[in-house]
Amino acid sequence: ENESPSNFIRDIIDEDNRTGKWGGRVATRFPPEPNGYLHIGHAKSICLNFGLAKDYQGTCNLRFDDTNPSKEEVEYVDSIIEDVRWLVEDKDFPVLYASDYFEQMYQYAVQLIQQGQAFVCELTAEEIREYRGTLTEPGKESPYRNRTVEENLDLFERMRKGEFPDGSHTLRAKIDMASPNINLRDPVIYRILHQSHHRTGDAWCIYPMYDFAHCIEDSLEKITHSVCTLEFEDHRPLYDWFLEKLGIFHTQQIEFARLNINRTVMSKRKLLRLVKEGLVDGWNDPRMPTISGLRRRGYRPEAMRKFAEVIGVSKNNSTVDVALLEHIVRDDLNEVAPRVMAVLEPLRVVIENYPEGQTETFELADFPGDETRTSKRAIPFSRVVYIERSDFEENPPNKFFRLAPGREVRLMGAYYITCKDVVKNAQGEVVELICTYDPESRGGQTPDGRKVKGTIHWVSEQHALTAELRMYDYLFSKDNPDDVEEGKDFTANINPDSLQVVSGCKLEPSLAEAKVGENFQFVRQGYFCVDLKDSKPGAMVFNRTVSLRDTWSK
Numbered sequence: 122e123n124e125s126p127s128n129f130i131r132d133i134i135d136e137d138n139r140t141g142k143w144g145g146r147v148a149t150r151f152p153p154e155p156n157g158y159l160h161i162g163h164a165k166s167i168c169l170n171f172g173l174a175k176d177y178q179g180t181c182n183l184r185f186d187d188t189n190p191s192k193e194e195v196e197y198v199d200s201i202i203e204d205v206r207w208l209v210e211d212k213d214f215p216v217l218y219a220s221d222y223f224e225q226m227y228q229y230a231v232q233l234i235q236q237g238q239a240f241v242c243e244l245t246a247e248e249i250r251e252y253r254g255t256l257t258e259p260g261k262e263s264p265y266r267n268r269t270v271e272e273n274l275d276l277f278e279r280m281r282k283g284e285f286p287d288g289s290h291t292l293r294a295k296i297d298m299a300s301p302n303i304n305l306r307d308p309v310i311y312r313i314l315h316q317s318h319h320r321t322g323d324a325w326c327i328y329p330m331y332d333f334a335h336c337i338e339d340s341l342e343k344i345t346h347s348v349c350t351l352e353f354e355d356h357r358p359l360y361d362w363f364l365e366k367l368g369i370f371h372t373q374q375i376e377f378a379r380l381n382i383n384r385t386v387m388s389k390r391k392l393l394r395l396v397k398e399g400l401v402d403g404w405n406d407p408r409m410p411t412i413s414g415l416r417r418r419g420y421r422p423e424a425m426r427k428f429a430e431v432i433g434v435s436k437n438n439s440t441v442d443v444a445l446l447e448h449i450v451r452d453d454l455n456e457v458a459p460r461v462m463a464v465l466e467p468l469r470v471v472i473e474n475y476p477e478g479q480t481e482t483f484e485l486a487d488f489p490g491d492e493t494r495t496s497k498r499a500i501p502f503s504r505v506v507y508i509e510r511s512d513f514e515e516n517p518p519n520k521f522f523r524l525a526p527g528r529e530v531r532l533m534g535a536y537y538i539t540c541k542d543v544v545k546n547a548q549g550e551v552v553e554l555i556c557t558y559d560p561e562s563r564g565g566q567t568p569d570g571r572k573v574k575g576t577i578h579w580v581s582e583q584h585a586l587t588a589e590l591r592m593y594d595y596l597f598s599k600d601n602p603d604d605v606e607e608g609k610d611f612t613a614n615i616n617p618d619s620l621q622v623v624s625g626c627k628l629e630p631s632l633a634e635a636k637v638g639e640n641f642q643f644v645r646q647g648y649f650c651v652d653l654k655d656s657k658p659g660a661m662v663f664n665r666t667v668s669l670r671d672t673w674s675k
């Protein structure tokens with residue numbers, strides 16, 4: 122029943138279930154900070170956490186880790202909910218906010234003070250850093266470390282009341298300034314920040330630090346397995362220290378390797394720069410590695426979940442080749458995207474022996490060659506059609522099996538045509554072909570069974586839709602965008618040709634009904650979808666999700 126491949130986290134859960142550690146319960150969470158849009162790295166974490174909940178009949182909370190008002194915004198909250206809903210299978214998950222626990226967190230901080238395990242410090246941020254020591258040198262104790270409990274309670278309360286300016290006081294855990302783990306050298310757990318919060322407004326002017334807040338959030342939600350990325354491995358002793366000293370539900374933190382992909386950047390700080398500096402068309406630019414960008418590009422949630430499954434989870438950081446992601450997306454679309462005809466660079470073909478004014482209809486299979494799927498669509502045919510300019514050669518090289526003077530090809534699903542004449546403009550460019558058709562070849566074969574090597578796609582001129590196609594390449598021209606000369610940053614590696622707009626494309630008329638969220642294979646060209654932002658009836662815009670050519674090799 123549980124078909125997902127095993128991994129070290131599943132092994133831990135299986136063992137916990139065997140020993141009855143959590144009474145058979147599995148409760149996970151995905152805890153984004155609402156300071157940007159989610160990217161495909163987050164998708165890995167989402168698929169992992171929601172996937173565990175699904176496979177073990179557990180629960181997964183979407184919890185906003187909204188404890189830092191300076192970078193957080195409602196726009197991000199909304200986008201994150203939308204992205205997670207889109208990505209996961211079970212869309213009915215709890216949406217929770219760390220800021221709802223601020224009072225409880227405050228009370229836990231008071232408890233630590235009462236237990237003699239936290240103190241109000243008046244060192245500046247700079248001094249705290251100096252006192253902290255290094256990997257090889259122990260830290261120095263703060264002169265405020267030995268205040269009485271009463272004094273600490275009073276000062277902490279006054280911090281809350283807003284009596285002190287930003288940066289003047291902090292609340293720190295009293296642990297061990299000589300600990301080999303720097304995270305345990307009296308870490309700051311509260312700081313003063315006179316700033317409005319997007320949910321709590323001005324109710325607070327002190328905010329908890331990540332390490333203190335996160336374990337409490339997990340504990341209050343009775344999370345069993347708190348999965349996070351490897352950078353937090355060194356923070357686990359602190360995570361455990363807080364929960365143990367507070368004597369509350371003790372979630373287990375488990376770390377895994379974060380996802381890195383070449384040809385892109387994944388830190389929210391860098392993505393924000395691309396957006397703010399107008400280097401892309403917003404967070405959901407189809408070249409962005411954001412979930413909203415990949416959705417606009419035409420990726421399906423099924424493909425993203427498959428990708429997460431294929432890359433798996435491990436304890437070793439590595440970089441995944443973007444070609445693998447594209448390979449999976451291509452495979453996924455191959456299964457679901459109906460085939461349609463679209464001519465990117467149209468060349469006009471007049472079929473001189475086809476009656477003027479006559480129209481007929483061909484039924485073409487949406488999935489040719491797949492007998493299990495019989496859906497079809499009607500395609501009108503008439504005397505003038507467009508073919509792809511690259512499907513004609515005036516002086517064809519050897520092995521060119523498409524159209525050339527005197528040659529015969531099959532118009533996909535329609536008739537055989539033979540090129541009789543070439544019309545050129547004053548500059549000598551081919552602007553039109555004069556052809557004849559064989560009425561006996563209707564549907565794509567002839568009674569005499571003669572062989573025609575080339576089959577090309579086409580669109581009837583009088584029925585064609587005109588559309589703009591956007592062809593995307595990688596946003597960065599180096600595998601590692603951070604590989605730059607001194608004094609430059611990742612934006613120096615932006616690929617100037619990452620977007621190529623092809624306008625005046627001719628599409629079969631069935632695509633007039635195409636909706637945002639539908640995927641199509643434009644035969645011989647690639648997979649495309651309607652752009653959710655710029656496409657309009659009569660002026661449609663399609664994004665190329667991925668080409669047909671697979672560059673992935675194991």
Ligand code: ATP
Nearest residue numbers: 152153154162163165166349350379380387388389
């Ligand atoms: P960024 O570094 O992009 O700002 P973050 O870790 O600061 O990301 P959060 O909003 O805190 O962003 O992340 C929410 C969750 O997503 C965390 O549990 C984090 O571990 C996970 N996550 C973030 N980036 C990745 C990644 N590249 N691969 C896997 N998980 C990730």
Ligand code: MG
Nearest residue numbers: 152153154186
């Ligand atoms: Mg974070």
Ligand code: MG
Nearest residue numbers: 154388389390
């Ligand atoms: Mg970050």
